[in-house]
Amino acid sequence: MRTALVIGTGLIGTSAAQALASRGVHVHLADHDPAQARTAAALGAGTDEAPEGPVDLCVVAVPPAHVATTLADAMRRGVARGYLDVASVKGGPRRELEALGLDLSPYIGTHPMSGRERSGPLAATADLFEGRPWVLTPTRDTDTEVLNLALELVALCRAVPVVMDADAHDRAVALVSHMPHLVSSMVAARLEHAEESAVRLCGQGIRDVTRIAGSDPRMWIDILSANPGPVADLLSAVSADLDETVSALRSLQSSDEAKRGEGTTGIQEVLRRGNAGQVRVPGKHGAAPAAYDTVAVLISDQPGELARIFADAGAAGVNVEDVRIEHATGQQAGFVQLLVQPAAAPKLTAALRDRGWAMRQ
Incomplete structure (x- = not known):
């Protein structure tokens, strides 16, 4: 993939564009609000100038209700060799496209299982999809080249491809x-x-x-x-x-x-x-959840405190599997909960105590 067109420069579209652009793909950006596309371009997601000819892949990142009409318009204009959408539902948009009588061999429905509470291009980040599942819903009509382009997109965004039926995905x-x-x-x-x-x-x-x-x-x-x-x-x-x-x-x-x-x-x-x-919720790297021990440390609300505690854990030779922060109401302090392998908990506790950290039993 050398070129791409991303239609819709919200959180998902801009994040995907940033990931592609950072890995050498020439990305064009389009949005019903040109100012939003310009913002995405200013954030390093690509250019808001229209492509001069067909691109390799068109990524439609608009709300589900607008997916079918946006895709249909792009396909009729022949803007790309392959087309996909990233909407959070898959069955409905595909049925709408079928009802329009379009040739759907150059299209595949996809859904990256990643997001944030904030929306818009300013919330975007190129690493939004790293390690996250990215669902692909090919059918018997899907062209192999388009499936390969979708898989390349997922790889460039460093996500994990998961193939599902569209209606099973929606359930x-x-x-x-x-x-x-x-x-x-x-x-x-x-x-x-x-x-x-x-x-x-x-x-x-x-x-x-x-x-x-x-x-x-x-x-x-x-x-x-x-x-x-x-x-x-x-x-x-x-x-x-x-x-x-x-x-x-x-x-x-x-x-x-x-x-x-x-x-x-x-x-x-x-x-x-x-x-x-x-207990069925997948744990780290999508594996079965592990039983970690928690090492709780009192931490002040000062710049560099989190970095210092992670550095001290690293110096102790302990890998922190996960971290949670419990804020103390009305105080400039809280507890950092470091989740580690059970065998490492005593070692980490002793090391942090030696370095002056206040531990919660």
Whole structure:
């Protein structure tokens, strides 16, 4: 791949363009808002000048509702040898393209499983996709050359290709992305009118649960409008679980011992099922989640403190597998949780204590 055209210079389009440009591909940028394309160009994502002739690959990075019309226009103009989109749903746009009677051999639907709470070109980064799954949904009609171009794109963005059926993909993202986003938003909505004294007690748990609720509502309306059925089915199942959990909690209020026992059993069951589901979430490098030990260190809110603690861990010969930061409410300090292999935890604890760090037991 030597040339590419990216149509849509939001977070995903600009990030992909930056990754391609940084690896020697000449990237052209287009957007319904020319100012946004100019911003992306200024960030090193390519040029906002139109290509003089057909490019190797056209990447359509627009909301799901506009994918089919944007692709159809690009294909009719013959702007590229191959075409793909990066929308978060795959079945609907393809059926819309089929209804338009287009030859879909030069097209493949794709979806990079990566994003951020922020949107727009200013939120883009060339390493957004590194190590992340990038779903490809080829059909029997997909030209081999186009599949190879898509695989090259994934490789240049340093993502991991995953081949799926389009409708299976849509059911999967409803489960792991779309439904969780709505649930996160529902939990966060409880905070909107909560007492300030309650909100001040927010800890890492509520931050984890509500983090994705900070995303752009307009973007999510586009996404959910393109995949409403599977998301509604999942929320219906969650609703049934909620009803059973509410009933179990009410039973715990009963003066009847047998009723309280039923409530305890009900709560235990939902927590057990939660444990069973959580351990299936892939861990580092997509492998089965590992059981890491946590080394918690008190850290002040000063420049260079995180860099210093990582340097000290490296000097101790310990690889930090993951890291979490727990902020202390109302204080210029917090705890850094360093997740390490169990055998390395005592060594790291001793080394950091020797270097003057305050440890939390």
